[in-house]
Amino acid sequence: MAKLVECIPNFSEGRNLEVVEKIVDTLRGREGVKLLDYSSDADHNRSVVTVIGEPEKLQEAIIDMAEKVYKNIDMTKHEGGHPRMGALDVVPFVPISDVTMEECIEIANKVGKAIGDRFNIPVYLYEKAAKKKTRENLAKVRKGQYEGFFEKIKDPDWKPDYGPEEVNVKGGCVAVGARVPLVAFNVNLGTDNIEIADKIAKIVRHIGGGLRFVKAMGVKLEDRNIVQVSMNLVNYEKTAVYRAFEMIKMEAKRYGVPVIGSEVIGLVPMASLIQCAEYYLQIENFSMDQILEKRIME
Template structure:
């Protein structure tokens, strides 16, 4: 599988195992699609599925799963702790291997177009696929949620990118888009003073004048007598993990604090760690084609 895309749909059903199974079935049955994780949340009443696969196969499987979700979920009866505006709430496509962001934007448009027509569903495009800067931010689009959207969608500035300018009777509306994969990377500091973690987080993150593709907060780890800089690396191809790690290290030095360890949460593309090894070993001319498994992935 030379070209790999990721898709992480969020469905508004996190409680009923039978419904969840029927929603996921088209994803699990699809050729050239692999479901890596299925995370239903009862409190949120929401299901997050992580899958990777060939771009075309992901799109086709996703359309079927949207159809299944719309048959299973009635937003008129839905409640849960997480903001949501539709039965199929959010569908981001992300590039993993040999895929450009532009192709993820195209995948988002194609799925939106097909789904709007087939399912009579209003659809907004977000992040890299957004058609205007006001639509880049998911929270901004979703503001008002399902209950508020009946009115919101009538406003000219909230005309959907695809589909009718009214909510689907039972499925609400959907947001589809394209973004880079997030790498969740936490660095623990050998101190109990949470202010130090917060100050370092401010320094390392983009909003504080730090790294372009890094979001960070500082927090206490009560069970460990330590504090943590908890980060979302929003584009590991441009801001590598070693950059935030080394930056935290040199910021921590002024407090006489050392790094106690770090952790990667969830899934990440192999290249994110190859880049780290490449930096620390000072490799000249390293090529991903030197990795045996990469060669195999190109062929399979």
């Protein structure tokens, strides 16, 4: 079995689709690398890419993509609903086949050092690649966002792992890490009141006393005049998608607000959605071997 690593880079452009295509083009037609998916969100002003490949070739592809990001995105002009610290905001590596987490940590270090050296960008290692316990949680690393990092970086506790010790004005900073697969899952509410979304997010997320493996925040979707609870489920096996969904529905009731839809961002493990089917359909005899496509691919 070939060594395969997944990377899910997020960059801070979701409105200028011409720029998005320029950046994503760096990942197309490369030997040993396959672009699986990408999506852009104008309200978040952010794009999420999913790419898979052989370790060394994937590293090269991500560094080439970073070069295009830094040429085309100016953080002094960026605004959007999603927290961000840089033009290339986060670059997580995920082991897929015949690759260990330790190897992904090594890849994160190599890519982080290259971005720091070549593009003069402060780099912070997070999740499994973090060299400090305080940097494992991406939310803590990114706290203050691009605007706040000009002061934050002066704190000795927030000296970058790679790159310069001052913020790159145009490119900002970047978080590079290694982690297990996560599910990016958003729940839309039938209201335009962002305070309600914020309050529900605070209750649902782990840091607010909610579900252990959920990170959440409220976001306004200006084009639809509604709000959403935007989440990352960092371990779907221990906190299932349907549990987060049901908890949001329960909390929304206290405000008389309906849940009007949900969305998945990027790619998700099949098992995370099958868990939902089992729960809502109350299937008693289910096995993964009953998935037609799985049997065909065997």
